Amino acid sequence: MTTIAATTPTPDTAPTPSAPGREWWRSAVIYQVYPRSFADSDGDGMGDLPGITSRLGALRGLGVDAVWLSPFQRSPQRDAGYDVSDYRDVDPRFGTLADFDAMLAEAHDLGLRVIIDIVPNHSSSDHAWFQEALAAAPGSAERARYIFRDGKGENGELPPNNWESIFGGHAWTRITEPDGTPGQWYLHLFDKSQPDLDWENPWVWEQFRGILRFWLDRGVDGFRVDVAHGMVKEAGLPDYTPPAGTGSMGGVALEPEIAAHAESDPPTPPYFAQDGVHAIYRDWHKVLEEYAGDRVLCGEAWVEPLDKLARWVRPDEMQQTFNFGYLETPWDARALRSIIDRSIEAFSSVGAPSTWVLSNHDVVRHATRLALEGENLQGHGIGPKTKGLPDPAFALHRARAATALMLALPGSAYLYQGEELGLPEAIDLPDDARQDPTWFRTDGERYGRDGCRVPIPWEGDAASYGFGPGSASWLPQPAAWANYTRSSQDGVTGSTLTMYQDALRLRRQHDLAFGGPEWIELGGNTLAFRTGDVTVVVNFGTEAVALPEGAGDVVLASGPLQDGDLPRDTTVWLA
Known part of the structure; x- marks a missing residue:
């Protein structure tokens, strides 16, 4: 496998504690690595830890601050590693503990922090x-x-x-x-191979304190907590029927009119978002405080409304939680302005940053999703029979605009591997290749999440597009992947990769993570705001609009301008 060297300056030392109020996680851009689909070092078709190590220079060259690894712990892999059979070991498919230590050391040498997944709601039935x-x-x-x-x-x-x-x-x-x-x-709230642990039992608490310390002792910088709104169930386990129109984790497919005003408190399932979870995270917070270096907990909490979600990031609990309300908001100026305002207000009220995200391993990639027509419930996935599939070029154009908007917002941001290449959802996967439990448990009624998990392409003229040394790939890669390889975009003006690199460089240069927004009224179907010394303008309309006079020169554009005007579905930064 080709090892890609870092292309940006590397700090002289490993990560160190930050000044109060400037802790690294308040502004970090964190890159999600899905280990089985990132880089395969041995040619078995499954990504692994040595493969990740060999590609860390590329992530440093992208300009991110940290890496989050989805599960690599020992597992029968019935749910892609979210069914853990040993929390203190590496699954042989991915390597060894020594491989993990080598990867962590290389990341720290490059100035990258490392967050790993922890899965506390359930274990594997093989545990x-x-x-x-x-x-x-x-x-x-x-x-x-x-x-x-x-x-x-x-x-x-x-x-x-x-x-x-x-x-x-x-x-x-x-x-x-x-x-x-x-x-x-x-x-088992998930697959039958994933029995729920009973967090009313002090024994369970003590086991997970030990698991946290095991990885903290090895040097990890924090944890992304899977199903962070789970674990505690309502006393008596009462019957419950979810409202119509909710996704598999409680997310709702929102129309713009609804999203802009979705401030009411929806029904709380008796198995999610119970008050008892907060005692767990206060306990974990104390464990992390035993270690130097601003260790972090980030929660995968599908909780509405935002002021309720903010309880997960009070000063003595987690540092971050994903803003899924933002992820699920449709491409609409009024809806996005509303969710941005409400997010900043809610998280600021408890002294926490918002963490913006558009894609991850559980949702349809935003290079497809934001241009879908019709309903798309979280977790259901899309496939060949899905109605309203978009034109890929149009969808990517819109996705680039969405990314440029997100990276200008204050707080932390998460990127999902491959989005910097503009990867769309892999739609035409053969039925016999699918592996998501959702596909099987619904008898093919829901496609599930395989489409966003296909191994990513690195070099276009190599077998498996450079994912591994051979042609093997645990999910088949579309033929179109050759058009999205990293090697074909690196250093190319206007490529999606270059746009991401430029945005991350400018984001840091202009300190946007600690900026606005201060809204600017331009009229029409636009969204505009000032953040520090940068003016951001997004055109959601169908016609090109003039850029504001005196706002500065264009330093970043998600797409080409039209005779100096801003075309539809395009974002610019002016400074």
Whole structure:
């Protein structure tokens, strides 16, 4: 595999603590690496830790501040590693603990911090904890690690309640007891291979304190917490039926009119966003304070409204939480201005930055999603039979504008691997290649998330586009991937990669993470604001608009101007 060297200056030392109020996570641009799809060092078709290490220079050259790794811990991989069977080891598919240590050291040498995933809501059914629970008797200490309950009905043949799995189907599975008789049911909000841990049990708390310290001792800079709104369930586990029009994690497909005014508190599921989770994060916050260097917790919390989400980032809890309300807002000037204002107000009220994000491993890539016509519920995915698929060139043009807007906003930002190449969603995956549990648990009714997880392309003239040394790829790469390779865009004026590099350089140069916005009224279907010494203008209309006089020269444009005017779906920075 080709090793790409860093192309920007490298600090002389590893990350160090920041000044109060300037902690690195308040302004960081953090790049999500999905390990199985980033870089494959050995040609088996699965990305791995040595592959990541070999490509860290490219991330430094992109201009990001930190890297977040999706799960690489030991796992049977029934849900792409979010089913952990050993929280303190590396899955052999990805390498060894020594490979992790080497990757971490290289990242720190390049001035990149490293955040890793932790999955506390559930473990794998292969985990020794759960296997011991299955072998033990009802009411035992081993069973108390998980949420086991007797079933309803004359012989316990019905599940304890009506909860549905996030992936489709029932959220309960009945076991066979060691003596061969039908037994208790266990809760799994996701796949049946992912039993929910019982966070009412102090034993579970102590295990995860040890897991946090294991990785902190190795030098990680923090954790992205999977399903951070989960873990605690309402007492009594009451029945619950989600409202129509909600996605698999509770996200809602919003029309512009709704998104601009979505400030009401929706129903709280009895299995999400319970107040008890905050005690867990206050406890974890204390663990991280044992270590120097501004360690960070970032929560994957699908919680509405924003003022409720802000409770996850109070001063003694997490440092960041993803702003999924922003991610789910449609491409509409009024809706985006509203969510930006409300986000800044909500997070500022607790002294936290907003963390902006447009794509990740669970959602349709924004280089496709923002131009889709019709409803797109989070987690359902898209595929060949989806109606309203956009023209790829038009969708990318809009996505670049959205990125240029996002990177000008104050706070921290997350990028998902491949978005800097303009990668669209992989739509035409063969049915027999799909691996997302959602596809199987819904009998193909929902495509799931495979389309955003296809291995990314590096070099266009190499097998697997440079993902690995051979042609193997755990999900098939579209033929069009040759048009998106990093090598074909590096140093090319106007390429998506160059636009990202320029935006990140200017973002740092102009200190935009600590800037506005101060809104400017330009009229028409535009969004404009001042942030520090930069003026940002976005045209959402169908006709080109004149740029404001006296605002400065164009220092960044998401697309070419039209006789000096700003065309539709284009963002510029003026300084």
